[in-house]
Amino acid sequence: xxxxxxxxxxxxxxxxxxxxxxxxxxxxxxxxxxxxxxxxxxxxxxxxxxxxxxxxxxxxxxxxxxxxxxxxxxxxxxxxxxxxxxxxxxxxxxxxxxxxxxxxxxxxxxxxxxxxxxxxxxxxxxxxxxxxxxxxxxxxxx
Numbered sequence: 696x697x698x699x700x701x702x703x704x705x706x707x708x709x710x711x712x713x714x715x716x717x718x719x720x721x722x723x724x725x726x727x728x729x730x731x732x733x734x735x736x737x738x739x740x741x742x743x744x745x746x747x748x749x750x751x752x753x754x755x756x757x758x759x760x761x762x763x764x765x766x767x768x769x770x771x772x773x774x775x776x777x778x779x780x781x782x783x784x785x786x787x788x789x790x791x792x793x794x795x796x797x798x799x800x801x802x803x804x805x806x807x808x809x810x811x812x813x814x815x816x817x818x819x820x821x822x823x824x825x826x827x828x829x830x831x832x833x834x835x836x837x
Contacts, residue, residue, distance in 0.1 A: 707774055707823045711767045714781040714816050718761030725754035737803045760784045781820040789813030 724732045729747050730740050740747055760780050767777025792810035801807060 704771070704774075707778065708768045710816070710819050710823055711764050711774070711777050711781060714785065714820060715761045715764030715768065715777075717816075718757050718764060718781075718784065722754045722758035722761060726751055726758065729754075736805050736809075757784065775824060778820045778824050782817050782824070784817070785813045785820065786817030789815075789817060 721732075729750055733740055733750070740750075763773075763780045764777045767774040789810045789812075792806065792813070796802070796807075796810070
């Protein structure tokens, strides 16, 4: 393994570690204490059981996705799948928030920051899927 490949592997694992831990912590918090989590964003659930239920459903998906992201940290064979899952989770979340900004108006600054973080993490994961050899992008050959 060359030094460039080692650096690339470490960078991918670091990105997956951050992406996975963030997804797991957010999902677990929503599943266990949704009122507190959403209050930090200025969203009041006020005992609305239907809304709480609706918010917890995607949290379960986010939890499983976070675990898959962490899988790529510990098993090299899962790195590409983990990066794909991370990009497929984070980019749509962030881009959907941008669509909401355009259609519904700009929300509080914490939600704007969340969109920026989600798009950045998703983009880094997507870029990390591009293979690099000898400091150059490697295009697949047949």
